[in-house]
Amino acid sequence: MAREFDLIVLGAGSGGLTVAQRAARYGARVGLLDPGPPGGTCVNLGCVPKKALWFAAQLAQAQALAGDYGFELTPGRLDWDRFRGLRDRYIEGIRERYAQRLGEVDVAWIGAAGRLVARDTVLAGDMQYRAPQVVIATGARPRRLPLPGFELGMVSDDVFSLSALPRSIGIVGGGYVAVEFACLLRALGCEVELLIRKQLLDGFDGELVQALAAQMRAQGIRITAESNVTGARGEPGALLLDDARGAAHGPYHSVLWAVGRVPNSDELGLGGIGVACDARGFIQVDAHQNTSVPGISAIGDVTACPALTPVAVSAGYALVERLLGGQPESQFDYRAIPTVVFAEPPLGKIGLTEREARARHGDAVRVYTKQFVPLQFAVAGHRVPTVMKLVCTGDDERVLGMHVLGPGVDEMLQGFALAMRQGLTRRELRSAVAIHPTSSEEMLLMH
Template sequence: MSFDYDLFVIGGGSGGVRAARVAAATGAKVALAEEYRMGGTCVIRGCVPKKLMVFASEFPNAIEDAQAYGWDVSSGDFDWTDFRTKMHAELDRLEGIYRRLLDGSSVRAYDARATIKDEHTVTLSTGEDITAKHILIAVGGRPVKPELVNVDLGITSNEIFLLEDLPKSILIIGGGYIACEFAGILNGLGVEVTQYYRGAQILRGFDDEARGLIADQMRDKGVNLHCGTNILEMERRDGKIWTKATNGTEATFDQVMFATGRTPNVEGLGLENVGVNVGRLGEIIVDEYNQTNVPSIYAVGDVTDRVQLTPVAIREAMAFVETVFKGNPTPVDHELIPSAVFTQPEYGAVGLTEEQARDQEPIEVYTSSFRPMQTLFAGREDRVLMKLIVSQATRKVLGVHIVAPQAGEMIQMVGIAVKMGATKEDFDRVCAVHPTMAEELVTMKSPTRTA
């Protein structure tokens, strides 16, 4: 059978674009459809604009620290309009790069929505049917709101970057990394931030000790964080949003943001037309080679709801091309993935939490928590945490957890050692770099506790 393309990719985010480009480099004829903007969640409404907002939000503390170090400086007002204009100009620039990369790779890009018609055919929103030997679904995920009367009065992480004006006050619902990151960002930009989370502690799934330190410091920095609390009611009153919480609190805010989870973006995609298996949340079920139960259809990235991280989607895309277009069956490796949460303080982690590890085997836990030199000198009460989880039997470092400024930068390097199977003694053999925060990772000689 003759096809229009060897590969048709649905979705122009990090995973889809990488797969299209690398497949085309093998000589395959490739096309890609994106209904919104090239770059996907990460570039357009996720990692990149969020990190720019993190940078912006950290300047008030930096200016205070500069004063403590003898600089005659002062902080003026934050100009949201000016910042937002520059941020979107940067996103436009990055989207242009994505488009040029596709064009330079001879990938045909369609600015249209694509849905699956049959196992080898997609239908574009222009009405055109296109056939392909292989179809790759890389449509990502989207934020979801809870079922609540007047829930549309609130926004999600998609809209936060598009606000015309920065609110004076905001209620953030949720306790995951998105909720906590934006609580810190908006607090740093001068917004009065209240955060409700229905669970007992924020950042569920991460290390308990790290979660506790982050929650304490968020409160110390001015975030009005309430755990064990959820929203019951909301309505528009006098131009603001009135809310009632499960703890009985009634309060009014300029804005309410829901960060209550994300779901695979499969609605209306046409999966039922070919019988692609999906899970309880709509996630596309794939094997270790990213293949669905329909042999010609594959999926990578957040739409599979495995590990929702941009670099993971890219690695899955590379494994897909190795398997399908290079004849080198390559399973996806989801073990020991380093990650960073851009809370304030920042959190970097790789491997098991203390709770996960102690349920698996006997462990030693090494911890060091202290006030770092830079902010101690400036008179701030900030604390950092360095934590190693070590197997008693093999001496392997099973997990590393860092709560500190630039924790994401540190965990990238530490992740290499953990991925290589480094032992506690390997860490001990490394000479410390002094004076740094990270030197604690190689100078902790006695376990804090065993479990």
């Protein structure tokens, strides 16, 4: 006999937790299935441990800057074991708080992977669970390639279990995961080579990406373009990467494969019940997160929507409001989503790149750019610039895109994203009162 619920959620990442808790607060009987700890990739193997490592990298660089300011100190290396302990205790605290919150709203936690055997029935082990509404929020995982020696390297999940900082590393990939790890590992003292097959940070503004690449090289990161890696060989501590042109790169102490992510959709039984996926395995959804099967919805990285934690959370919130909150037209607005690559320096964007804007609006697009050295660095005689770009359209110069490369961008862009969702124009930017002296004020003064 199946256990009955009003709603079943597959996946306890940020999106799944949002759906489960919000639905339970509306009085729904909710079953939440996941074989791993609550929090999913973001908390356990993604955003949170990555950002902690990024903060450590920032502190390493701050030591050098402090010396340039005149402080008497000798920059020291990170105590890796102490850092790991602090990070892991923090993450364990998040898990405990999630478990507590689920208990407070009576969400049934089922620590197992679920598989759909009917549109309203989930099988987990030898138990069946049934509900008229199922939400799939199983996320994604690092992509693995059928290349010789692939197993000699790591994927992003493995970085957080390292017992020591690698002396040198070859990173294969040009996306945000590759760039972030390249920058933070370099800041902590690792020798880094980044091997890119096509281009760096596809989807970000090309001009700012080029500026980031120049700053990465200035920090000592080797960037090898047009490198089609065909395999790895050697022994741990002395690894080589071969490419299609016959070149061998390395040797490296470690190798990191950062070659994309694949959706966790292949073990869900979707084909047997008619849930449509695209050629890459992402579940296809409409604007309301509906799949091709009534009663089954999907949110987050298991779909082809932007793979960002706040997107999954917001989409989940809107979905529950539609299903249970009396708002039948509720849906998440995917326009003007802010995102940041935690590189060194960080690169952020909201909305359209210049290329995307010109493809849609042609000659109506106007672009404003600015470069300046932030006061924090200029005082110490550093000349590394922050780069900003504003993409506008029409007679009122409505803002379509904001792009910033420089320190503080991760905290700077949130308010601008809210304004852009309300139809922000360049005139409104110019009329705002700036906080001085800050980098963000330069966004108001672009011409």
